[in-house]
Amino acid sequence: MGFFGKLKEKIFGKNNKQSDKYVAALGKSRSNFADKLNALAARYRKVDEDYFDELEEILVEADIGVKIVMEIIEETKKEVRLSNISDPKEINETLVDKMFVYYAKGGDDMDTEIKLNKDGLSVILVVGVNGVGKTTSIAKLANLLKKEGKKVMLVAGDTFRAGAVEQLEIWANRLDVPIIKGKEKEDPSSVYYRGVEEAKKQNMDIVICDSAGRLQTKVNLMNELAKMHRVLGKEVEGAPHEVMLVIDATTGQNGVLQASSFAKATGIDSIILTKMDGTSKGGIILSIREELGIPVKYIGVGEKIDDLIEFDLENYIYGLCSTMEEE
Amino acid sequence: MAFEQLGDKLQAIIKKVKGQAKLTEQNMEEMLKEIRISLLEADVNYKVVKEFTSSVKEQAIGQNVLSTLSPGQMILKIIKDELVKLLGEENDALNITGLTGIMMVGLQGSGKTTTSAKIAHLLRKKQNKKPLLVGLDVYRPAAIDQLITLGKSINVDVFYDKESKDVVDIANRALAYAREKGYDLIIYDTAGRLHIDESLMQELKDVSLAVKPKEVLLVVDAMSGQDSVNVAKEFNDKLRITGLVMSKLDGDARGGAALSIKHLTGIPIKFSGIGEKIEDIEIFYPERMAERILGMGDVLTLIEKAEEAIDEKEAKKTVNKMMSGTFTLDDMLVQMEQINRLGSMKGIMRFIPGMPKVSDEQMEQAQLQLKKTKAVISSMTKEERIHPEILKASRKIRIAKGCGLQASDVNRVINQHEKMKEMMKQMKGMMKNGKNPFGA
Numbered sequence: 001m002g003f004f005g006k007l008k009e010k011i012f013g014k015n016n017k018q019s020d021k022y023v024a025a026l027g028k029s030r031s032n033f034a035d036k037l038n039a040l041a042a043r044y045r046k047v048d049e050d051y052f053d054e055l056e057e058i059l060v061e062a063d064i065g066v067k068i069v070m071e072i073i074e075e076t077k078k079e080v081r082l083s084n085i086s087d088p089k090e091i092n093e094t095l096v097d098k099m100f101v102y103y104a105k106g107g108d109d110m111d112t113e114i115k116l117n118k119d120g121l122s123v124i125l126v127v128g129v130n131g132v133g134k135t136t137s138i139a140k141l142a143n144l145l146k147k148e149g150k151k152v153m154l155v156a157g158d159t160f161r162a163g164a165v166e167q168l169e170i171w172a173n174r175l176d177v178p179i180i181k182g183k184e185k186e187d188p189s190s191v192y193y194r195g196v197e198e199a200k201k202q203n204m205d206i207v208i209c210d211s212a213g214r215l216q217t218k219v220n221l222m223n224e225l226a227k228m229h230r231v232l233g234k235e236v237e238g239a240p241h242e243v244m245l246v247i248d249a250t251t252g253q254n255g256v257l258q259a260s261s262f263a264k265a266t267g268i269d270s271i272i273l274t275k276m277d278g279t280s281k282g283g284i285i286l287s288i289r290e291e292l293g294i295p296v297k298y299i300g301v302g303e304k305i306d307d308l309i310e311f312d313l314e315n316y317i318y319g320l321c322s323t324m325e326e327e
Numbered sequence: 328m329a330f331e332q333l334g335d336k337l338q339a340i341i342k343k344v345k346g347q348a349k350l351t352e353q354n355m356e357e358m359l360k361e362i363r364i365s366l367l368e369a370d371v372n373y374k375v376v377k378e379f380t381s382s383v384k385e386q387a388i389g390q391n392v393l394s395t396l397s398p399g400q401m402i403l404k405i406i407k408d409e410l411v412k413l414l415g416e417e418n419d420a421l422n423i424t425g426l427t428g429i430m431m432v433g434l435q436g437s438g439k440t441t442t443s444a445k446i447a448h449l450l451r452k453k454q455n456k457k458p459l460l461v462g463l464d465v466y467r468p469a470a471i472d473q474l475i476t477l478g479k480s481i482n483v484d485v486f487y488d489k490e491s492k493d494v495v496d497i498a499n500r501a502l503a504y505a506r507e508k509g510y511d512l513i514i515y516d517t518a519g520r521l522h523i524d525e526s527l528m529q530e531l532k533d534v535s536l537a538v539k540p541k542e543v544l545l546v547v548d549a550m551s552g553q554d555s556v557n558v559a560k561e562f563n564d565k566l567r568i569t570g571l572v573m574s575k576l577d578g579d580a581r582g583g584a585a586l587s588i589k590h591l592t593g594i595p596i597k598f599s600g601i602g603e604k605i606e607d608i609e610i611f612y613p614e615r616m617a618e619r620i621l622g623m624g625d626v627l628t629l630i631e632k633a634e635e636a637i638d639e640k641e642a643k644k645t646v647n648k649m650m651s652g653t654f655t656l657d658d659m660l661v662q663m664e665q666i667n668r669l670g671s672m673k674g675i676m677r678f679i680p681g682m683p684k685v686s687d688e689q690m691e692q693a694q695l696q697l698k699k700t701k702a703v704i705s706s707m708t709k710e711e712r713i714h715p716e717i718l719k720a721s722r723k724i725r726i727a728k729g730c731g732l733q734a735s736d737v738n739r740v741i742n743q744h745e746k747m748k749e750m751m752k753q754m755k756g757m758m759k760n761g762k763n764p765f766g767a
Contacts, residue, residue: 060553066367130436163471167472218577248551250434250551252370253369254578254581255552275434278521
């Protein structure tokens with residue numbers, strides 16, 4: 001067992017209850033990392049610069065930032081020299097090790113549990129840029145929490161985009177959970193206020209607040225978000241207990257700027273990585289982890305209500321590395 | 328911050344290779360490496376970057392350096408020209424003569440619905456088209472509602488059928504309806520889908536075969552990463568895409584996807600989405616995109632522009648006046664106008680590498696202040712401009728009325744002038760003591 005295996009055991013120590021589902025869901029992106037790296041290994045009899053160039057390509061095309069890629073490759077090269085590895089096959093494990101460690105060293109929180117208020121109402125705030133899948137993710141998350149026996153209420157705080165409130169309402173009806181709706185162009189802070197008041201009255205366990213998508217460069221909109229965040233804090237002590245940033249797996253290097261701006265406005269506890277059922281790998285989460293230490297807690301793998309699963313680093317990294325094109 | 332300014336790094340390298348007469352493999356190597364990293368950080372596809380840098384290298388090697396440029400500047404020029412060329416040489420106008428169908432396609436969340444409404448609005452205004460929006464997103468909850476609301480806000484009719492899931496049928500009926508009612512522009516807003524979803528891609532194909540749109544526009548999020556080329560290729564294989572729309576370019580993503588897709592598929596880029604408002608769409612400018620992807624203000628252009636704008640004599644006169652302590656409000660205005668001639672503040676800031684990020688809002692604020700200052704000074708008499716100390720309440724009120732501002736604005740200008748004058752005095756003092764007023 002390599003370092004990777006040992007570390008994995010140490011960190012995860014538990015059986016991943018969802019691992020079967022994970023494998024099925026990530027079919028498109030996961031698949032045959034080993035096969036493809038082996039194909040690469042087969043073409044190279046010894047490890048040389050060209051070999052590392054191709055490795056670099058695999059990683060960059062997964063949207064891992066170029067600086068991190070260069071570091072990981074450098075580290076791997078060093079390891080190859082120190083351990084005198086000449087067989088490309090042996091490198092594969094080293095590489096996965098390096099990436100795993102890279103994510104792990106970004107912070108201690110490898111946990112995917114959502115932070116909840118132990119004695120009372122918990123508030124979850126969901127933020128992100130336009131079109132990443134906030135509303136759909138909220139519906140999926142509500143579904144998960146409801147299944148755990150929690151009483152969940154939704155607050156439709158996107159009063160800006162046409163149809164956004166209706167979209168969440170349709171989900172709420174399907175899930176049979178209560179929803180507090182904002183009126184068109186209503187100040188989202190006041191929607192949150194009403195939502196939380198109502199949730200207290202109805203003795204809810206968890207309120208999930210939707211917010212309008214906004215580009216992180218829009219100062220006014222980011223200020224508005226900070227205010228929404230403050231309003232929640234005034235209503236319930238310690239709220240929002242979890243702020244989740246939704247990042248689209250197709251996002252490129254801009255993801256880091258997104259995360260740092262949103263972190264400034266509201267603080268970010270975790271990431272939901274959406275649209276992982278496509279061919280994108282979402283490698284940007286490694287850069288975000290490195291620069292800001294924010295962990296991923298859930299990934300979205302489809303349009304159906306139960307297509308939201310807990311993040312699993314091991315499966316993710318294998319999936320990430322399967323971009324290699326057959327030639 | 329994640330990205331260091333390419334401009335700064337290049338400046339440093341440019342200094343190193345200064346004074347060499349020819350571009351060689353050696354003097355280009357370091358620059359090309361930086362350019363490569365910068366392109367990758369802008370999300371330009373790995374393969375495209377590789378191809379691009381090697382073709383630039385090929386072109387540049389052995390070229391004589393123009394006498395006015397350093398080798399570094401020379402290669403920058405080659406790179407930028409090459410980027411612009413790649414981003415769009417041909418005429419990319421939409422084909423919209425007669426009854427025109429435009430089908431909007433793309434991944435989920437790329438911005439199809441908003442873009443549909445924007446294009447309807449734009450073509451009605453600019454080309455006198457009579458548009459009909461057609462809601463074909465029968466999957467996402469409330470997607471049709473979104474289109475209806477947008478349609479209402481711009482007074483464009485929307486054709487939809489919330490009861491039906493048969494999009495080919497809806498599209499056919501929409502086309503018949505448009506013919507009957509005399510619409511000459513039909514924009515089909517389709518559901519977002521993954522390029523690898525066989526059945527949904529087939530659905531698009533069926534719609535396309537049924538209504539034969541003249542244009543099939545793929546909407547691509549400016550923030551998208553390396554995989555965008557695979558997405559575009561798949562859509563193009565199945566549908567013959569006629570153009571790209573880059574959405575969300577109002578953010579700070581550098582939009583390398585635009586270059587990658589254009590280069591690998593040849594599909595022209597037709598529009599940029601630059602905001603959430605209906606008017607926020609514009610024809611695509613390859614020049615701007617090239618600068619954006621490189622992530623550097625165009626240093627060369629700044630130098631050219633600055634040389635044109637700043638009248639050296641004028642500048643000397645101002646400095647002399649400053650030093651002599653007779654710095655009037657008029658002098659302040661001249662100075663400001665010189666800065667103004669360089670273009671908008673935003674434009675200038677963009678040109679200067681290493682400039683801290685300033686938000687659009689702050690930028691607008693600064694621009695507005697400048698305008699106000701100008702208005703205030705223009706409303707003063709000659710005497711007042713030379714001797715601002717005579718400005719008392721009644722004069723201030725008159726000036727404020729004259730320029731349509733508040734007395735507080737007049738005070739602000741006077742204070743600003745005071746401060747500048749004070750600074751001049753200090754500088755003068757330092758000069759006398761033999762110190763460089765600009766520090767160090």
